[in-house]
Amino acid sequence: MHESADEHTMERILNKNDELAEHNRDHFREAMTCTVNLMSAPGAGKTSLLEATFRMAGRKFSSTVIEGDMVGELDADRIRKTGVSVHQISTGRSCHLDANMVARLLHSEKMEKTDVLFIENVGNLVCPAEFNLGEFKRVVLLSVTEGDDKPIKYPVIFRNCDLVVFTKCDLLEYVEFNLGEAEKNIQAINPDVVTMQVSSKTGYGMDKWTSWIQSQIEAYRQEQKQTKHVHQHSH
């Protein structure tokens, strides 16, 4: 004999991921590390931006990197050459990082206490948008070789970010990329977002980018100071 029962739940589907993201946030809070999640399509220049950042930032701030890639350590090797510590997450068949992958790394490897931790997500403009990692800020890179219509095609990731960086701007004169149109498309989806233009190759706009990072490090520290409750973190 069977009996039916309606179990009312109303639960966020990604609740478990969000809980783990909060756990990761606790780790970052303990280290007072400002964490930035870098997202973009494959080949938009995330690793190049980081290489240029470390070349130019000098002693302005200290950094660590978590490299998310499906296969191999090609990007991690590039970061290692800059002298910045890098921790690899190989996602295998998964097209994005999730909070659990980051949590496993935080529990298995000793993370350096640095001013900023960059998490380079898997190159993809769809899936990474759905998974909170515990980051302080989300940055989306849009290279000028991709097309100014991308914000319209991928609204979720552009809606849920704090900064959009136009990369490869040294190529602007060679491609049909309308910066004004791209800005307009982004502002329609996310009117409060900040945008900036850089070229990792020539260094154009890099001062503005590193200044933004510095301002976020400061904002993160201020936010933590204002957090009144004393956090008790247990594993």
Added chain:
Amino acid sequence: MHESAIAKSILEIVSQRLHSIGAPATAHNVSVVFGEFRNAEPESVEFAFDNMKAFYPGAANCQLVINTISAMAQCKRAQHKYHPEASNAYRCPTCDSGIGNLLQGEELDVVNVVVELDQTE
């Protein structure tokens, strides 16, 4: 294929519900809502769900019921309510400003799980 991760998360919630009953039970269906401003494609999630459910005790015959929710925005400039559409670059049709608040369309929730209690006497 983050839809697999979404399907897996739904099945984990179903499993938790079955476990919380504390008696033999099977899941008959699970209802979920996907907002238009989430990257969750119903057909892909359903495909992944149907391929994975046999691995979750009590969920092998569970049906996934997906309801999609249209986005509703309040524009930034004048708080007009409108449906943001790609064809209009998500702009307000009245004043052409962008999305201020998204009033709905970002849902990604399990609404309920219908279970059948196995009452063998």
